Amino acid sequence: MDEGSELSLTIAQIVQRLKGSHLHSQIERQAKECLHQPEIKLESLKEDVRSFLKTSGWERQLQNAVYRELHVQLPPSHPVAPPEHLKEPLAYMRKAQASWEKRVLKSLNSMSTELGVPLARMRPAAEQKELSNKWNEMGTDEPDLTSFRPVYAPKDFLEVLISLRNPNHDSRVDVGVRSHWGLIQIPLNVRDIPQLRQAYSELNLTSGQLGIDDHAHIHPDLFENEYVQIGKKVVLEQDSAAAQQYSRQGCPTGLRADLWALILNSTNQPQDVMYYEQLTAGVIQHDLLVDNLIYKDVKLTASNDDYYFVFEDFLYQVLLCFSRDTAVLEHFKYNSATPPKSFIQGKGEDEECAVVYPPNGVIPFHGFSMYVAPLCFLYNEPSKLYSVFREMYSRYFFRLHSISSSPSGIVSLCLQFERLLQTHLPQLFYHLRHIGAQPLRIAFKWMVRAFSGYLSTDQLLLLWDRILGYDSLEVVAVLAAAVFAFRAENLMEVTSLASAEAVLADLSTLKVMPLIQIFLFATAI
Amino acid sequence: MSGSSEDVRPVESSIKPPVYLHIGDTEALSGVCVVDVTLPFGKTVNIDEISFKNHYTASVSVRLLRTAPEQEAPAKWVTAVRDLPLMENPHTEGGSQDYCCIHRTQMQVDPDHVISVRLILRQPSSTWLSFSLEDIRIFPHSEPDPEKEVSDWLSDLTLVDQNTDLEGLPDPQTVSSSLQQMWALTEVMQSNQTTASIGRFDVDGCYDINLLSLT
Numbered sequence: 001m002d003e004g005s006e007l008s009l010t011i012a013q014i015v016q017r018l019k020g021s022h023l024h025s026q027i028e029r030q031a032k033e034c035l036h037q038p039e040i041k042l043e044s045l046k047e048d049v050r051s052f053l054k055t056s057g058w059e060r061q062l063q064n065a066v067y068r069e070l071h072v073q074l075p076p077s078h079p080v081a082p083p084e085h086l087k088e089p090l091a092y093m094r095k096a097q098a099s100w101e102k103r104v105l106k107s108l109n110s111m112s113t114e115l116g117v118p119l120a121r122m123r124p125a126a127e128q129k130e131l132s133n134k135w136n137e138m139g140t141d142e143p144d145l146t147s148f149r150p151v152y153a154p155k156d157f158l159e160v161l162i163s164l165r166n167p168n169h170d171s172r173v174d175v176g177v178r179s180h181w182g183l184i185q186i187p188l189n190v191r192d193i194p195q196l197r198q199a200y201s202e203l204n205l206t207s208g209q210l211g212i213d214d215h216a217h218i219h220p221d222l223f224e225n226e227y228v229q230i231g232k233k234v235v236l237e238q239d240s241a242a243a244q245q246y247s248r249q250g251c252p253t254g255l256r257a258d259l260w261a262l263i264l265n266s267t268n269q270p271q272d273v274m275y276y277e278q279l280t281a282g283v284i285q286h287d288l289l290v291d292n293l294i295y296k297d298v299k300l301t302a303s304n305d306d307y308y309f310v311f312e313d314f315l316y317q318v319l320l321c322f323s324r325d326t327a328v329l330e331h332f333k334y335n336s337a338t339p340p341k342s343f344i345q346g347k348g349e350d351e352e353c354a355v356v357y358p359p360n361g362v363i364p365f366h367g368f369s370m371y372v373a374p375l376c377f378l379y380n381e382p383s384k385l386y387s388v389f390r391e392m393y394s395r396y397f398f399r400l401h402s403i404s405s406s407p408s409g410i411v412s413l414c415l416q417f418e419r420l421l422q423t424h425l426p427q428l429f430y431h432l433r434h435i436g437a438q439p440l441r442i443a444f445k446w447m448v449r450a451f452s453g454y455l456s457t458d459q460l461l462l463l464w465d466r467i468l469g470y471d472s473l474e475v476v477a478v479l480a481a482a483v484f485a486f487r488a489e490n491l492m493e494v495t496s497l498a499s500a501e502a503v504l505a506d507l508s509t510l511k512v513m514p515l516i517q518i519f520l521f522a523t524a525i
Numbered sequence: 526m527s528g529s530s531e532d533v534r535p536v537e538s539s540i541k542p543p544v545y546l547h548i549g550d551t552e553a554l555s556g557v558c559v560v561d562v563t564l565p566f567g568k569t570v571n572i573d574e575i576s577f578k579n580h581y582t583a584s585v586s587v588r589l590l591r592t593a594p595e596q597e598a599p600a601k602w603v604t605a606v607r608d609l610p611l612m613e614n615p616h617t618e619g620g621s622q623d624y625c626c627i628h629r630t631q632m633q634v635d636p637d638h639v640i641s642v643r644l645i646l647r648q649p650s651s652t653w654l655s656f657s658l659e660d661i662r663i664f665p666h667s668e669p670d671p672e673k674e675v676s677d678w679l680s681d682l683t684l685v686d687q688n689t690d691l692e693g694l695p696d697p698q699t700v701s702s703s704l705q706q707m708w709a710l711t712e713v714m715q716s717n718q719t720t721a722s723i724g725r726f727d728v729d730g731c732y733d734i735n736l737l738s739l740t
């Protein structure tokens with residue numbers, strides 16, 4: 001397909017997606033209303049309306065909406081390619097994902113039967129009223145969750161990734177130059193330091209960074225003041241693309257909430273608030289089994305965390321509403337995973353009567369609430385917090401717990417981490433492997449949560465600035481390797497997996513940007 | 526992208542089994558494979574595009590055996606595509622199972638009057654156990670019909686018999702104009718269809734479901 005027809009296809013797809021959206025009707029209404037204005041002349045109607053939309057900021061909003069669509073659009077594909085090929089081109093990965101999903105569903109089904117708790121039930125009116133009254137303080141509830149266990153933990157998922165094999169891969173040669181010492185045996189294309197230096201050029205030693213050059217002992221006039229001024233301008237302009245580019249060098253604390261909302265094109269207009277209210281109504285009406293998993297997860301992880309326990313109530317609200325949100329089903333077009341389905345009781349097993357369970361198709365696992373927790377520092381209005389989280393999940397976090405060949409997928413991140421370590425810290429890798437402490441077994445839990453809960457919050461937010469700025473989770477793998485590089489001396493002394501874990505147990509004092517910068521730009525090649 | 530690949534059926538051709546080349550007498554594969562696609566005897570085709578599904582082939586070259594029907598010269602082999610990369614890195618997975626097609630505009634020569642197509646597959650990396658192309662199809666090129674003049678259309682129509690008995694039937698003019706209006710309405714409705722979802726997850730207020738389906 002040549003570039004011209006590819007472009008027109010892309011444009012047609014985006015137009016189709018934006019048609020009928022709220023923005024579309026708002027712009028139409030604005031265009032109609034502006035006809036009353038004196039400067040709109042009949043002879044030059046088209047140009048005048050266009051320039052009105054430009055000056056009133058509607059064109060910018062449309063640009064941002066188009067930019068958002070470009071982020072989630074599938075690349076143009078061959079007409080013969082079936083939809084599952086668009087979700088994941090490699091057949092053996094699709095198969096592995098399907099069998100993993102089956103395991104998870106079986107586990108959920110058996111939990112339902114063993115505990116006698118239905119997957120979903122309508123709440124009686126009294127219970128609905130009680131929940132509605134308690135909505136803002138669900139954390140005070142102490143339901144008996146001892147019999148519920150998480151459906152899976154990251155280490156179960158790691159075992160699945162380790163066992164992934166390409167049937168066409170020649171693995172007879174296991175020693176030599178080409179041999180890979182790590183656990184991931186899939187030959188995906190991952191970038192090495194020279195390529196990362198090019199791609200992440202804004203992080204180099206000569207560019208100012210928030211997280212490095214805003215340190216207390218550096219005079220703010222050298223970098224920080226001017227950078228913050230530029231940030232204020234970006235927010236004023238309300239330009240998504242500019243905000244994304246700006247975020248690469250970090251977001252100032254005071255502007256971060258607005259900048260992230262801009263990058264994700266996450267609005268908080270009345271219709272978004274209404275949509276959130278509709279979701280809360282869905283929570284109040286029906287009780288789902290996964291709600292108990294969410295409760296348990298929040299109690300086990302966020303509530304025990306010094307930084308996040310204050311947000312417990314917010315987390316319940318956001319995650320319970322997230323489970324009811326059918327708009328999340330959209331992201332399964334480009335996610336290798338498939339939403340679980342079931343049938344309404346008594347209606348038979350006709351494919352047309354299938355419903356998705358949970359309504360958003362995502363079954364939470366142990367640690368899932370940590371994707372939301374850091375966002376609570378930025379947004380205090382539930383509908384806004386929800387909107388930002390949903391977009392972050394639909395663009396990035398889903399890749400951390402599904403099997404795919406995407407460069408931001410967890411398989412690629414694990415492989416990239418191992419390759420970076422093997423190439424640039426071979427002595428350390430060899431030593432750890434020798435003592436039975438494969439580095440990925442320690443780093444996996446950091447990467448699956450994008451470091452949430454392991455770094456201090458201000459450092460975590462600086463890391464997530466770069467995930468948004470570069471539209472990729474690669475920086476998570478780079479940080480994992482950089483942490484090992486930083487603690488290399490101590491790690492060379494250890495003689496067991498347990499002591500290696502102990503050396504890397506506490507990351508709360510680490511400063512992420514210096515680590516990433518030194519690893520990428522000061523490592524000798 | 527061939528816009529007409531839905532209504533154009535691929536040409537019937539026989540695809541010979543792939544021949545993997547060896548160097549000398551050794552067993553070791555050289556990473557080169559040849560697939561011959563021949564058309565039924567006596568037929569030639571003007572190719573519009575060749576489509577296939579990749580299976581770990583790094584690059585492909587296409588050679589065509591063309592006849593020149595006007596001249597009496599024997600058929601000649603020409604190279605249409607030289608080393609088109611299918612995988613950006615032969616050692617890694619990118620592009621290894623993608624669907625591809627080669628359109629006639631991407632070919633260096635006009636693929637007309639072709640009796641045989643030879644695909645030369647290359648996979649230099651020893652990472653993979655095998656490589657090939659699957660589901661190879663050749664689509665013929667059809668010349669677009671020349672635009673008919675309006676007067677041609679009119680002369681093609683047969684004259685309506687003016688004396689047809691229309692008693693009891695509605696006036697054809699009103700019927701046709703109301704049909705046109707209905708058609709216009711459905712067009713408008715179709716073009717206004719949105720991709721916005723309804724949002725409800727339950728079916729008529731009920732969400733009591735069976736256990737999850739494992740198929």
